[in-house]
Amino acid sequence: MTRITNVSLRRILDSRGNPTVEADVLTESGGFGRAAAPSGASTGEYEAIELPAEESIAKARERAVPRLEGLFAGDQRSVDAALRAADGTDDFSAIGANSAVAISMATAKAGADVLGAPLYQHLGGAFRGDNFPVPLGNVVGGGEHAKEATHIQEFLAAPVGAPSVSEAVFANAAVHAAVADVLDERGVPAAKGDEGAWAPPISDAEAFEVVAEAVETVEAEVGFEIRFGLDMAAAELYDDEGDAYVYGEETKSTDEQIEYVAGLVEEYDLAYVEDPLDENDYEAFAELTERVGDRTLICGDDLFVTNVDRLREGIDVGAGNSILIKPNQIGTLSDAFDAVELATRNGMESVISHRSGETEDTTIAHLAVATDAAYIKTGTVGGERTAKLNELIRIADDAV
Ligand SMILES: C=C(OP(=O)(O)O)C(=O)O
Ligand SMILES: [Mg+2]
Known part of the structure; x- marks a missing residue:
């Protein structure tokens, strides 16, 4: 089964030496994905909100993680919709866009792992991989x-x-x-x-x-x-x-x-x-x-x-x-x-x-x-x- 069984969050270092959020997503069949949030310095006025890493992790653990367990890791839209519903704001100011994006990306990786496919193929389909940016x-x-x-x-x-x-x-x-x-x-x-x-x-x-x-x-x-x-x-x-x-x-x-x-x-x-x-x-x-x-x-x-x-x-x-x-x-x-x-x-x-x-x-x-x-x-x-x-x-x- 590809259902999510566990989402864990931790504080790690980013390249500036600041704390950021890393997420691990595990599925019932042993699928695993790990991803970390980046952070801007010249941020746009209308960006989703990044909370201090500790605060974002605490809020996401409380509000988002319980909603994610049991969802299919391969169903990215449902997982992302659950993150939005758990947050309840337009700009992720309740749980922080840093935890949201780390979980979203880690879920995609877990979905790819379950399929045994590279992440770009899970996200883009079987015909991607010939063109490069x-x-x-x-x-x-x-x-x-x-x-x-x-x-x-x-x-x-x-x-x-x-x-x-x-x-x-x-x-x-x-x-x-x-x-x-x-x-x-x-x-x-x-x-x-x-x-x-x-x-x-x-x-x-x-x-x-x-x-x-x-x-x-x-x-x-x-x-x-x-x-x-x-x-x-x-x-x-x-x-x-x-x-x-x-x-x-x-x-x-x-x-x-x-x-x-x-x-x-x-x-x-x-x-x-x-x-x-x-x-x-x-x-x-x-x-x-x-x-x-x-x-x-x-x-x-x-x-x-x-x-x-x-x-x-x-x-x-x-x-x-x-x-x-x-x-x-x-x-x-x-x-x-x-x-x-x-x-x-x-x-x-x-x-x-x-x-x-x-x-x-x-x-x-x-x-x-x-x-x-x-x-x-x-x-x-x-x-x-x-x-x-x-x-x-x-x-x-x-x-x-
Ligand atoms: C990458 C950029 O910088 P930052 O991440 O600081 O917004 C950018 O402005 O395009
Ligand atoms: Mg720019």
């Missing part, structure tokens, strides 16, 4: 992920011409190494930010030069096209009261921000721009999408927060042409799947994403393959990032 690799970063570094949160290598996912993953690692060389030549010291990207104390303008040079060098070495992209995390730059985007001493009005980003897309042939505008400004997103959406992806992260209602609003006005998918932003895998499906039906690309605080959990690698996502954003180096990248390589090699 392009990994977006964070190579230079700042913002909320590293103080005294760039204002733009992430500069992302995008090996769009890689013949295989393995070559793409190694290309991003090579760009990361090439960035270190370019910084070294310029005499710029650089520590690493939360996601393992270099966090140099340089201007955004210099970071563009550094990343462009590193990408060009690696492109010549590997012989396939590598472009790059950005996560501007502009909600973090936007000052509501001043109605302006703040870059240190400089500010930009919304019109100037649109002009600036459109110019960057043109100048650097950017493949991808995430959150170029504030999370409440659908209109500005729509204007930018209208201007450059035919040649780059304009992706909503804090704008959509993996939420179908917010995505629907965006679709109605033409805000963005892609969505970032972070299961913990919404709380369950079912909700994350619904967001991908709504995006796909409306001609938008999905980008499956890690958080800046991560664990060794590899669920998002399987989710990307299961949903046939165009891209995955999961860092470049560092154990909690390579866990996902190496899992993609294993999936491609039929070794999971």
Whole structure:
């Protein structure tokens, strides 16, 4: 039988050294799944609520666990519906989206284990596993992920011409190494930010030069096209009261921000721009999408927060042409799947994403393959990032 017999929750460390929630799900037939919640630093205003790990675990033990025992582990929708019912709020503020997502993902793994199938096949069906997402690799970063570094949160290598996912993953690692060389030549010291990207104390303008040079060098070495992209995390730059985007001493009005980003897309042939505008400004997103959406992806992260209602609003006005998918932003895998499906039906690309605080959990690698996502954003180096990248390589090699 595949019925859930036991759900246990514990506090473990995430990559920042903060406590997070890990869930184990056991079934009657011995099926087992384990998953852990990640955690954001540049979180969107409309995300599901993460509670302190201890509190989330206590509330979930009391309210959710008793409802889950006896459900079929393979029936993901029922389990996720039970989590929502146990919580009783729209944003998981009663049990915490951290416990909810850990249980949701652990259940999916237990369901796959019972079937004897890889997780991506349990989630996506028998015909998945041939297409792989392009990994977006964070190579230079700042913002909320590293103080005294760039204002733009992430500069992302995008090996769009890689013949295989393995070559793409190694290309991003090579760009990361090439960035270190370019910084070294310029005499710029650089520590690493939360996601393992270099966090140099340089201007955004210099970071563009550094990343462009590193990408060009690696492109010549590997012989396939590598472009790059950005996560501007502009909600973090936007000052509501001043109605302006703040870059240190400089500010930009919304019109100037649109002009600036459109110019960057043109100048650097950017493949991808995430959150170029504030999370409440659908209109500005729509204007930018209208201007450059035919040649780059304009992706909503804090704008959509993996939420179908917010995505629907965006679709109605033409805000963005892609969505970032972070299961913990919404709380369950079912909700994350619904967001991908709504995006796909409306001609938008999905980008499956890690958080800046991560664990060794590899669920998002399987989710990307299961949903046939165009891209995955999961860092470049560092154990909690390579866990996902190496899992993609294993999936491609039929070794999971
Ligand atoms: C991964 C990101 O950062 P965080 O997890 O801090 O929200 C992001 O903004 O896309
Ligand atoms: Mg983002």
